[in-house]
Amino acid sequence: DTEVTQTPKHLVMGMTNKKSLKCEQHMGHRAMYWYKQKAKKPPELMFVYSYEKLSINESVPSRFSPECPNSSLLNLHLHALQPEDSALYLCASSFGTSGDSGANVLTFGAGSRLTVL
Amino acid sequence: AQTVTQSQPEMSVQEAETVTLSCTYDTSENNYYLFWYKQPPSRQMILVIRQEAYKQQNATENRFSVNFQKAAKSFSLKISDSQLGDTAMYFCAFRDNDMRFGAGTRLTVKP
Numbered sequence: 001d002t003e004v005t006q007t008p009k010h011l012v013m014g015m016t017n018k019k020s021l022k023c024e025q026h027m028g029h030r031a032m033y034w035y036k037q038k039a040k041k042p043p044e045l046m047f048v049y050s051y052e053k054l055s056i057n058e059s060v061p062s063r064f065s066p067e068c069p070n071s072s073l074l075n076l077h078l079h080a081l082q083p084e085d086s087a088l089y090l091c092a093s094s095f096g097t098s099g100d101s102g103a104n105v106l107t108f109g110a111g112s113r114l115t116v117l
Numbered sequence: 118a119q120t121v122t123q124s125q126p127e128m129s130v131q132e133a134e135t136v137t138l139s140c141t142y143d144t145s146e147n148n149y150y151l152f153w154y155k156q157p158p159s160r161q162m163i164l165v166i167r168q169e170a171y172k173q174q175n176a177t178e179n180r181f182s183v184n185f186q187k188a189a190k191s192f193s194l195k196i197s198d199s200q201l202g203d204t205a206m207y208f209c210a211f212r213d214n215d216m217r218f219g220a221g222t223r224l225t226v227k228p
Contacts, residue, residue, distance in 0.1 A: 033216075042208055042218035043162070056215055088160060097214065104150045104212050108162035 002027060006091050006109035014117050015081060021112045023074040023091030031097045032074040033106065034066060035090040043090055049074060050097050081116045088113050121211050123219035130199045131227050137184075138194045138222045140209030146170075149213045151185065151192045156221075157205040165207070168192065199226045 004025045013019050023032065031050045035043035048056035049068040057066075063085075065077040074091055092106040121142045130136035142151070153165040168176045168185050176183050180200075184193045196203055204226045209219040 040221075042221050045215055045217070048215060090162065092162070092216075104216075105152070105164055105167060106162075106216055107164075108154075110159070110161045113160075 004107050004109035006112050010113050012115045018079045021076040025093045029093035031094045033092040037088040083116050086116045121219035123209055123222050125222045127223045129225040135197045140192045142190050142211045146213050152210040153194045154208045155205045201226050
């Protein structure tokens, strides 16, 4: 299995809803990432988990809450979002966060397109 | 913090021709990694090629090659024999502790 799987592919939610984005990989990667990508912009790093511990939080608002239940799963819990949070949310994973370039290569999922009404 | 600059928002090339996408970066680190990722309309980010900063030899992957100039902090991507399937957004990326992307270059391959 050489894939990162993200569900759902599309999500529409109201500002008062609570929803979650899910990400799964079975490549034995120990680092997992959430990126946010607005239209025609590059991905922006949100969170990094390394060995199931949160190692980077890029000052993301608390309405986004990441969770890493185990080394294969990464969730992003969403609550009280704003319309400007509408974007493509990309999950990625890598063998590690340092070392040779093999460890540094990120494998991306196809993304979850979120629309906040 | 490191920055990655792609100065060409859009480019086009005729099928079978060669095109070069430019990328510059700024860092005080000596050990780092550079990547080119491709994002077609399907949205999936796909690794095109990677380069370790400590290696002087330029990386090559089939039709894709890089021109890595460490002193100039330049990392350009050359696509030879362009194909229609190469049409995509191309992002240059820099990594030491985390991955940072340039603004991207939208490449269109014309038949």
